[in-house]
Amino acid sequence: MISDDVKASMRAICAEYPTAQSGMLRCLHLAQETEGYITPAGMRAVAAATGARLDEVESVITFYTMFHREPVGAHVIKVCTSISCYLRGCDDVLAHLEARLGVRRGETTPDGKYTLKTIECLAACGMAPALQVNDEFVENVTTASADALLARLERGEGVAGLGGNWNLDNTHTTGNGAGASSDAARAGARGGKAL
Amino acid sequence: MAEQPREDLVNLTIDGRPVSVPKGSLIWAAARKLGIEIPIYCYHPKMEPLGACRMCFVAVEKMPKLATACTTVVTEGMVVRTDTPAVKKGRQGTLEFLLINHPLDCPVCDKGGECDLQDFTLRHGPGGSRFDVSKRHFAKPIPVSEQILLDRERCIACQRCARFCQSVAMEDGLAMQERGFRTEVGVDPAAPFDSIFSGNVVEMCPVGALTAKSYRFVSRPWELKKTGSVCGLCSVGCNVRVDVRVDKVLRQYSRPNDDVDDGWLCDRGRWELDAINSQERLRTPLIRKDGLLQPASWDEAMRLVAGRLREIAERDGPGAVGGIGSTHTTNEEAYLFQKLLRAGLGTNNVDHHHGRFPAAAPGAVLPWAWTDSIAGLERASDILILGADPYHRQPIVDLRIRKAIRAGARVHIVTPEPNRLDRLAATVLRYTPGHTGEIARALLNVVTAEGLTRGEFAAQRAATVEARRASVANDTPEQVAETAGIESAALRALARDLAGAEAAVILYDEMATREPSGATLAADLLDLALLTGNFGRPGAGVGPLMEDNNSLGARDMGLLPDTLPGYRLVADQDARAALGAVWGATLVGEPGQTYEEMLGGGVKALYVLGADPARHLADAQLTHLNGFEFLVVQDMFLTETARRADVVLPAVAYTEKDGSFTNTERRVQRVRQAMQPLPGAKADWEILVGVARALGLSWRYLTPAEILSEIGRTVPLYAGASRRALGELGACWPLSPGARTPEGRPTVSGSPFLTWEMFERGVAPSGVSGATGAAGPELAVARGREE
Amino acid sequence: MADTLDTVITEGKALPLGPYPRIVTKDFEVPGIDRIEVYRQHGGYAALAKALRDIPPDTLAEEVKKSGLRGRGGAGFATGVKWGFLPKTAPKPRYLAVNCDESEPGTFKDRMIMEVSPHLLVEGTILAAYATHVHHAFIYVRGELAFAGRQVERAVREAYDAGLIGKDILGSGFDLDVTVARGAGAYICGEESALMESLEGKRGYPRLKPPFPAVVGLYGGPTVINNAETVSTLPAIVTLGADAYTAYGTEKSKGTRIFCLSGHVERPGNYELPLGTPMRVLIEDFGGGVRGGKRLKAIIPGGSSTPFLLPEHLDTPLDFESVAAAGSMLGSGGVIVLDEDTCIVAAVLRMSEFYRDESCGKCTPCREGTFWLVQLLERLEHGEGKASDLDLLNDICDNIAGKVFCPLGDAATSSIVSSIKLFRDEYLHHVRAHGCLVGPGARKH
Numbered sequence A: 001m002i003s004d005d006v007k008a009s010m011r012a013i014c015a016e017y018p019t020a021q022s023g024m025l026r027c028l029h030l031a032q033e034t035e036g037y038i039t040p041a042g043m044r045a046v047a048a049a050t051g052a053r054l055d056e057v058e059s060v061i062t063f064y065t066m067f068h069r070e071p072v073g074a075h076v077i078k079v080c081t082s083i084s085c086y087l088r089g090c091d092d093v094l095a096h097l098e099a100r101l102g103v104r105r106g107e108t109t110p111d112g113k114y115t116l117k118t119i120e121c122l123a124a125c126g127m128a129p130a131l132q133v134n135d136e137f138v139e140n141v142t143t144a145s146a147d148a149l150l151a152r153l154e155r156g157e158g159v160a161g162l163g164g165n166w167n168l169d170n171t172h173t174t175g176n177g178a179g180a181s182s183d184a185a186r187a188g189a190r191g192g193k194a195l
Numbered sequence B: 001m002a003e004q005p006r007e008d009l010v011n012l013t014i015d016g017r018p019v020s021v022p023k024g025s026l027i028w029a030a031a032r033k034l035g036i037e038i039p040i041y042c043y044h045p046k047m048e049p050l051g052a053c054r055m056c057f058v059a060v061e062k063m064p065k066l067a068t069a070c071t072t073v074v075t076e077g078m079v080v081r082t083d084t085p086a087v088k089k090g091r092q093g094t095l096e097f098l099l100i101n102h103p104l105d106c107p108v109c110d111k112g113g114e115c116d117l118q119d120f121t122l123r124h125g126p127g128g129s130r131f132d133v134s135k136r137h138f139a140k141p142i143p144v145s146e147q148i149l150l151d152r153e154r155c156i157a158c159q160r161c162a163r164f165c166q167s168v169a170m171e172d173g174l175a176m177q178e179r180g181f182r183t184e185v186g187v188d189p190a191a192p193f194d195s196i197f198s199g200n201v202v203e204m205c206p207v208g209a210l211t212a213k214s215y216r217f218v219s220r221p222w223e224l225k226k227t228g229s230v231c232g233l234c235s236v237g238c239n240v241r242v243d244v245r246v247d248k249v250l251r252q253y254s255r256p257n258d259d260v261d262d263g264w265l266c267d268r269g270r271w272e273l274d275a276i277n278s279q280e281r282l283r284t285p286l287i288r289k290d291g292l293l294q295p296a297s298w299d300e301a302m303r304l305v306a307g308r309l310r311e312i313a314e315r316d317g318p319g320a321v322g323g324i325g326s327t328h329t330t331n332e333e334a335y336l337f338q339k340l341l342r343a344g345l346g347t348n349n350v351d352h353h354h355g356r357f358p359a360a361a362p363g364a365v366l367p368w369a370w371t372d373s374i375a376g377l378e379r380a381s382d383i384l385i386l387g388a389d390p391y392h393r394q395p396i397v398d399l400r401i402r403k404a405i406r407a408g409a410r411v412h413i414v415t416p417e418p419n420r421l422d423r424l425a426a427t428v429l430r431y432t433p434g435h436t437g438e439i440a441r442a443l444l445n446v447v448t449a450e451g452l453t454r455g456e457f458a459a460q461r462a463a464t465v466e467a468r469r470a471s472v473a474n475d476t477p478e479q480v481a482e483t484a485g486i487e488s489a490a491l492r493a494l495a496r497d498l499a500g501a502e503a504a505v506i507l508y509d510e511m512a513t514r515e516p517s518g519a520t521l522a523a524d525l526l527d528l529a530l531l532t533g534n535f536g537r538p539g540a541g542v543g544p545l546m547e548d549n550n551s552l553g554a555r556d557m558g559l560l561p562d563t564l565p566g567y568r569l570v571a572d573q574d575a576r577a578a579l580g581a582v583w584g585a586t587l588v589g590e591p592g593q594t595y596e597e598m599l600g601g602g603v604k605a606l607y608v609l610g611a612d613p614a615r616h617l618a619d620a621q622l623t624h625l626n627g628f629e630f631l632v633v634q635d636m637f638l639t640e641t642a643r644r645a646d647v648v649l650p651a652v653a654y655t656e657k658d659g660s661f662t663n664t665e666r667r668v669q670r671v672r673q674a675m676q677p678l679p680g681a682k683a684d685w686e687i688l689v690g691v692a693r694a695l696g697l698s699w700r701y702l703t704p705a706e707i708l709s710e711i712g713r714t715v716p717l718y719a720g721a722s723r724r725a726l727g728e729l730g731a732c733w734p735l736s737p738g739a740r741t742p743e744g745r746p747t748v749s750g751s752p753f754l755t756w757e758m759f760e761r762g763v764a765p766s767g768v769s770g771a772t773g774a775a776g777p778e779l780a781v782a783r784g785r786e787e
Numbered sequence C: 001m002a003d004t005l006d007t008v009i010t011e012g013k014a015l016p017l018g019p020y021p022r023i024v025t026k027d028f029e030v031p032g033i034d035r036i037e038v039y040r041q042h043g044g045y046a047a048l049a050k051a052l053r054d055i056p057p058d059t060l061a062e063e064v065k066k067s068g069l070r071g072r073g074g075a076g077f078a079t080g081v082k083w084g085f086l087p088k089t090a091p092k093p094r095y096l097a098v099n100c101d102e103s104e105p106g107t108f109k110d111r112m113i114m115e116v117s118p119h120l121l122v123e124g125t126i127l128a129a130y131a132t133h134v135h136h137a138f139i140y141v142r143g144e145l146a147f148a149g150r151q152v153e154r155a156v157r158e159a160y161d162a163g164l165i166g167k168d169i170l171g172s173g174f175d176l177d178v179t180v181a182r183g184a185g186a187y188i189c190g191e192e193s194a195l196m197e198s199l200e201g202k203r204g205y206p207r208l209k210p211p212f213p214a215v216v217g218l219y220g221g222p223t224v225i226n227n228a229e230t231v232s233t234l235p236a237i238v239t240l241g242a243d244a245y246t247a248y249g250t251e252k253s254k255g256t257r258i259f260c261l262s263g264h265v266e267r268p269g270n271y272e273l274p275l276g277t278p279m280r281v282l283i284e285d286f287g288g289g290v291r292g293g294k295r296l297k298a299i300i301p302g303g304s305s306t307p308f309l310l311p312e313h314l315d316t317p318l319d320f321e322s323v324a325a326a327g328s329m330l331g332s333g334g335v336i337v338l339d340e341d342t343c344i345v346a347a348v349l350r351m352s353e354f355y356r357d358e359s360c361g362k363c364t365p366c367r368e369g370t371f372w373l374v375q376l377l378e379r380l381e382h383g384e385g386k387a388s389d390l391d392l393l394n395d396i397c398d399n400i401a402g403k404v405f406c407p408l409g410d411a412a413t414s415s416i417v418s419s420i421k422l423f424r425d426e427y428l429h430h431v432r433a434h435g436c437l438v439g440p441g442a443r444k445h
């Protein structure tokens, strides 16, 4: 439900910009977070907050791939299929997930738990293949770790914090040693954990 | 032709030919000037350049890549070529791309024959396609509105339609959806496309993606006869091209006259053509015999009309006959009608159904008319819409207001009902219907009481200002808030906005003057404009929005009991003498009966031309209509009034005759015959000539052009008017004869806005017969109080 | 750090081995560096304080010009020169937009900066705004990068709370607001003018140029658009000074940049290296060489929009000029390595699908051309193509390149044209053998 609080948040977002319409994408994200997808009520609330006409809002929604125009599963699994992930086996991961979930890409499982999608390069090419569950990263995915991932989701555990396995380890050469170990790198911002 | 000053012109060559165009012009426009066609899809001269379709490639010296002619501004000394191999390959490439997903269904496509894709492929395209994989497919045509169908397969994503809806009409409608190769245009189901401007997208679509239901599979364009004319529906008078197939008007397209319509047309003008094509139209004169209307010959009918009118006039005096004229017929016809009554039957009993404007004060020459122009709206900083609904009643004026809004104008909507412009307005105020006049007085109250008067006019007339202040002293916004249910503080703020505006236009509906409180509405608003300095220059002004296509022309032509053509009073001896000399008649000096008086039974014989008073009368008054000794109705249809007539004379539609209309901005424009008259019916002017001759008058008009030339000689506001002088685009009165064109064609010059001097001095150029030239006293300020 | 400079690079030639100093990412391993306290403990915001105290904006801009810093977003345009295009006076306010839309396949450095050290980005943003007299900056974060977005939002909040953003920053009299904006899934919104449209709440269609953003940009005002890494380099330039900074890199490509190494290598990842470092050093020394001891087949040096290079180009120095001389572009710094088992046709098909799906659809050649290209590549990959398809592909690319509205369309042709040139036989094998040279080929996507 788009509550009055949500509407107020939308207005506050729009107020951060020189024009209210600039808040469009953030308001749409908010509408989607609130209701799972962009509902007619969500669209109307965004139109009201941004001062845009409904047809403009619709036009914007359809341009961007992140907005769901229909209900989706509780877990939206988005597998990157762009070049770097492709080179490291994303097609196998995708096929494996299709088989495990019994749906094809773009579809939602009948129980409404999972939606499987493909997505363009996620800026995780160094940890390819990569995927997202809702908006959280899971990296260096193998068919085995994909199974572990599904098990984790079945157990009701989230995946936040699994991504960000950054390797910027310049110590492999006779380098200046400015970098600490790669473990430290992971600890740097957010520990990238194994599944 | 007026040349631009040198420094504003840019010189370049295209394909080796030199051309000079104004600074800021696009290469496309420069090429057009040379008659060089550069194909375009996404570009539309009335919208910002987009550069999306990549069709208009040209080669420009020193530019490494091909340039798009629709986005590249000319520079001094630029060398452009439109015929290099690279240009040809670029255009071919784009056409090939457009065609890969475009169905080759030209044989069944309505656009076939007038499709830019077809035409440009012929002239610029590749011989064949190398595309041998599968095309994208969409479900067949989907309705996007009540009247428009969309074939997504045919769409070339030029965005013209979406950009029109978004940025010109500024209304919900077609929008771009999806992206990339999945791009389509569409309508959000929650935001239906019900704009009155929707049809423009059909006209703009360069391919057959958007088609009108009414025209689908009806005709091929080469079967159509196309005639440039003027739309006959509302008082805007958009210029149109009437497309006729055999005996049916299939559609009207816009024929751009930027000052009037900016190249657009509303859906009424485009598609509301049922009346013209109706099977119900009258095809023979009818005469009441044995209580029933029965077919008769023209000869018999006209002789009967003339005989009975003469008989009653001779028996009971000329005052026993009268005529009610039309706001739809041409100027020529309105002129002949009052001439028939005044000169032929000797009575001033002539009027029509119109707004109620206090009679022109003695000596004042100009009537109530919009003192600015439609195009002038673009230069306004503020526009007040008081009790008017241009979206529904004068749609293309509404569209121009939207353009003004884009240019920065603030719009103030003060109307009883919600208005389509509310969403875009700076002020929105509602009030109880019927109280428009009080609101005008309240605005005047604030301006005079708070000392907000501005400008020379007010400065030089302290006493007048004081008189006006006193006259509206009680009409405070707070007072009016009680009676009219309007927010007083906002009304006060609005008056201050108008007084402080750089240039404000005040528009009201002609019909608001008929409200109980509206008797002095016109005068009060004129004063408001005068006293706030919003007068006498483009972008500032005041005036009524008229009702019908020739509401103003009907008044101009003297369909009024107290004024002759051109608003000269019947009481004016000189005016009467001058006209009488031309007409070969002695004219009566007594004002005649009004519309209400005649319909109330003040005359015994009534001639109703192109009007249906039964529609406007309360049931109780209707009985009077049955009480006339002789009632003649001239119309296209058997109207409620005609059913009660003794003689019915079948008239034709505006598409079936020549003539002129005068629109709400005082523009006199030519209407041209686009089709054969309906067999059995005649043009109103022809019928009038017939009746006049049956009356024994020696009228010899063979064409409407001759009548217009007579108007040009006898009506000062129309001085110099003639079919040739009005040309394709018309001119706003007061007209004065202009210089001849190099080809020897006469011209007239018009007045896009009225100054106070024009009001005071009168407008008739000297030497024109009937000109009074009398200096008028202060018009509204004095007269507003006489009521 | 400056004392190690002389050992790194001389006269535009990188030494094959030796120390590789990290400037931008130097503190990325520090635990908690994403929080303002830790960031400040490690010298964070000192550059900002120094600039606000000692360096007038125009001097700072001059300093950046002197540093030779070139944009890290792809085109490699000199940042200081770009700032110089801003009109001195304009009727409308001027804006800064920091481009964190990172979506170029093979590129993943900006996401790292945002996730690991968002304050570095924020400090750089403030410096860029200060140098260009901007009082409202936007950080446009790609929609999919939710965690990165949250990190940046929190960093901005922390900076506001610390008085580093807002009114009268550090008592300097300089006012700045920073607003974080979010994308929602559209590669094209990384293109600067599409980014502005998107930021204004519209479809991400690129805008007509001219006018260029520096003259008419966001909300009609003069606008600077800089890549995330570009602004994140500014604190280092302020700290080191332009002279010290220019000691890194080559004659025309100064400083370091973050190279994103991905594909068939042992240790993919982000490596900050001086510009001009040979590609071999990145791939073999840092990346550990081709995965599984396989042979190298091809390299895409600057993200998927750039043409292929061959193993013979391995010693090409990674700087703008050298990579261009080798026939490709340094682009966004995404180096993608393909091993001998890779089917080039399949890889090109995969990249072409990306451009087809990410084309905004505004202009005809890109919208329709990418659709057609994919169809042809698909049939070639599946052994159903004709030899003449290669000429057709080339000609379609010619009808796209240079004729489209924005560079995306040009980018869509790079891998096709270069692969047909370099791997013609492999294409023809697909035609002749009705199948793939190296393996099962790509699945239908």
Ligand SMILES: Cc1cc2nc3c(=O)[nH]c(=O)nc-3n(C[C@H](O)[C@H](O)[C@H](O)COP(=O)(O)O)c2cc1C
Pocket (backbone or CB within 6 Å): C070, C071, C072, C073, C074, C075, C076, C077, C079, C099, C100, C101, C102, C103, C104, C187, C188, C189, C190, C191, C192, C193, C225, C226, C227, C228, C230, C231, C406, C407, C408
């Ligand atoms: C299709 C396309 C996508 C782009 N994507 C990005 C991007 O994701 N991030 C980025 O910083 N620049 C991107 N750019 C480059 C920007 O247009 C712009 O040049 C850059 O942000 C300028 O910053 P810089 O001068 O600091 O490099 C892209 C350009 C194109 C044509």
Ligand code: SF4
Pocket (backbone or CB within 6 Å): B154, B155, B156, B157, B158, B159, B160, B161, B162, B185, B201, B204, B205, B206, B207, B209, B210
């Ligand atoms: S429907 Fe017609 S006008 Fe509209 S975008 Fe498509 S081709 Fe253009």
Ligand code: FES
Pocket (backbone or CB within 6 Å): A080, A081, A082, A083, A084, A085, A086, A120, A121, A122, A123, A124, A125, A128, A130, C105, C106, C107
């Ligand atoms: S290609 Fe998958 S994250 Fe870049």
